Amino acid sequence: MSVMADGGVRGVAAASDPIIERIEELQFTLGEGPCVDAYATSRPIFIPDLDEHAMRRWPAYAPAVHQQGIRAVFAFPLQVGAVRLGVLDVFRTDAGQLSRDQLGQAVMFADRAVTILLDGQDQLSNDQELDEAVEHRARLYQAQGMVMVQMGISLAEAMVRLRAYAYAEDRPLSEVAADIVARRLRFDSPQL
Amino acid sequence: MTTVSADSLAQVFVEVADTLIDEFDLIEFLQMLADRVAGLTDHATVGILLADPNGRLHFMAASDESAKLLELLQLKQQDGPCFDAFRTGRPVVNTDLNAPAAAESWPQFAQHAAALGFRSVHAFPLRLRDEIIGAMGLFGRTVGDLGDGDVRIVQALADVAAISLLQERTISRAEVLTEQLQAALNSRIVIEQAKGAIAQTYQVDVDAAFQLIRGYARRTNRRLSEIAYLVVTDMPSLTDFHQPATRR
Numbered sequence: 001m002s003v004m005a006d007g008g009v010r011g012v013a014a015a016s017d018p019i020i021e022r023i024e025e026l027q028f029t030l031g032e033g034p035c036v037d038a039y040a041t042s043r044p045i046f047i048p049d050l051d052e053h054a055m056r057r058w059p060a061y062a063p064a065v066h067q068q069g070i071r072a073v074f075a076f077p078l079q080v081g082a083v084r085l086g087v088l089d090v091f092r093t094d095a096g097q098l099s100r101d102q103l104g105q106a107v108m109f110a111d112r113a114v115t116i117l118l119d120g121q122d123q124l125s126n127d128q129e130l131d132e133a134v135e136h137r138a139r140l141y142q143a144q145g146m147v148m149v150q151m152g153i154s155l156a157e158a159m160v161r162l163r164a165y166a167y168a169e170d171r172p173l174s175e176v177a178a179d180i181v182a183r184r185l186r187f188d189s190p191q192l
Numbered sequence: 193m194t195t196v197s198a199d200s201l202a203q204v205f206v207e208v209a210d211t212l213i214d215e216f217d218l219i220e221f222l223q224m225l226a227d228r229v230a231g232l233t234d235h236a237t238v239g240i241l242l243a244d245p246n247g248r249l250h251f252m253a254a255s256d257e258s259a260k261l262l263e264l265l266q267l268k269q270q271d272g273p274c275f276d277a278f279r280t281g282r283p284v285v286n287t288d289l290n291a292p293a294a295a296e297s298w299p300q301f302a303q304h305a306a307a308l309g310f311r312s313v314h315a316f317p318l319r320l321r322d323e324i325i326g327a328m329g330l331f332g333r334t335v336g337d338l339g340d341g342d343v344r345i346v347q348a349l350a351d352v353a354a355i356s357l358l359q360e361r362t363i364s365r366a367e368v369l370t371e372q373l374q375a376a377l378n379s380r381i382v383i384e385q386a387k388g389a390i391a392q393t394y395q396v397d398v399d400a401a402f403q404l405i406r407g408y409a410r411r412t413n414r415r416l417s418e419i420a421y422l423v424v425t426d427m428p429s430l431t432d433f434h435q436p437a438t439r440r
Contacts, residue, residue: 043375076374081381082424103370104246138251138264138384142398145388145424155385155424181388181398 023068024089026061033061035087038075042084045075049095071095076110078117081141083156085117118160119167143177147187161187201345204228208352217415218357218376219383222253223406225353226328229346230255235333239263240353241274242318242326242377245370249278249326250377257399258308262331265304272301273315274327281324283347284315285338311335316347318354325354325369379417386423393427394434408433 012028015021027033034045047054050071055062065073072092078085088110090098098106140162148158162180165187166173179185207228226238237259241249249267254260266272273284276297287294289311294302305313312332317324328350330338338346357372383405390401408430409419422430 041375042378044371046371077378079378081378081385082421100245104244107245107374141381141384142388142391145385145390146392147388148385148424149389149392155389181391 019068020091023065023070023091026064030058030060030064032058033065034058034073034075035089038077038087039084042077042079044077045073046098047073048097051095065091069093074098074106076106078110078114080114080118080159081144081155083159085114085156088113118156119163137174139181140173140177143180146180150187158187200232204232204349208349208356217379217417218372219253219379220409220416221356222353223416225349226253226255226259229328229330229349230259233330233332233338233342233346236314236330237262239274239329239331240318240326241267241278241329242373243278243324244373244377249275250380252326252376252380258310259329259331261308262301262305262310263329266298266301266329269298269300272298272329273313274329277315277317277329278324278327281317281319283317283343284313285343287313288335289313305331309333314338314343314346316350318350320351320354320357320369323369325357325373328353379420382417382424383420386420389423389427390433404434 012021012024015024024035027035034047038045050062050066050073055066070091070093072095074090074092076088076090078088088106090106143162144155144158147153147162148155151158151161153161162176163173166176169176176185180187207224222240226240230236230238237255239254239259239262240252241263242252243249251260251263251267254263262272263274266274273287276284287297289302289306294313310331310333312335314330314332316328316330318326318328328346330346357369357376383402386405387398387401390396390404391398394401394404396404405419405423406416409416412419419430427433
């Protein structure tokens, strides 16, 4: 898993073993690869077979990971809307598509990683949040946009502020978001 | 509900083909499709849901706010005609919301939909050969009487929506589908974030904010998701955003 920022700060955040960590670092060294593209385009990129097509697409990266025994790469962006945090990469030593279950699990792990990155910890309250009604989620995203403008900060920071406020006030995030969208609550003071 | 005219149907297919050739924006496309299907069938509003790889349905587009509400209501209840169409892969048509059958099948949904002034509901699966990837709901203000021909036409349009997810044909089906769905689900979030930012900046409600974003994308001939992304990452780059609709 790699963490990236638009300012150019990037690095491997975690890897399942040291070999994978080296492979993950390759994309930064070479500046190309499915992971870099997944981040840039905000969508997953699946390469179930590092074939000639992949070699042409990433002439430096594809042969390099192939040499390390990798045959398939699946890159899942870590993101919440316009906030892009990094990429979760799954490597396989055999060519082949991930099963539907594996895809579903990878997406779930990516979501979990996003939450942890935003909060700096894995809070229990997030389980409850996952089950929240859908319109609450839409409202949460709208509230993020509003707080961004109110405080003149980045969208990523607005998300963190919102979560921190809900945590500090011991209120459900959805309730705080609803108050913001209904304009009962404003986040104007930067020292919040 | 009257039988769809050949003329208006031809127009829809031309517009669909045009969108698919042109630079493609899935949300904008589904929005257009919802609008057009609503226009084909008198007195109906239309909503579209798509499923993620874990089989959870998500709201994608609606022809108006009432259709959006009815889709969100089903998502909240995890139940309703669109869920039935999604689970079974078969259309649910001509269901009278005041009939006992509707109240038995979906008690909450039937009650809310009737309270919003709706009389009938139809739901169509979005099919991709052997896979069901979402559902499209039609909510009518009159008692439903979609003819067999109408049902086939609307199902065909629902299938077009499903096929549109696969505009890259060079790679295999399953992986492109997941890539597209994930990208579309994320675009939907970007749009909500942008709605909030615009609502705050121009002191309007979130629905008016959405119309502003759509209007700007149309005026500047750019993609909805691209504009939404710029709203939350680089708003100053969008000049003349709040232009009155009369000035073109």
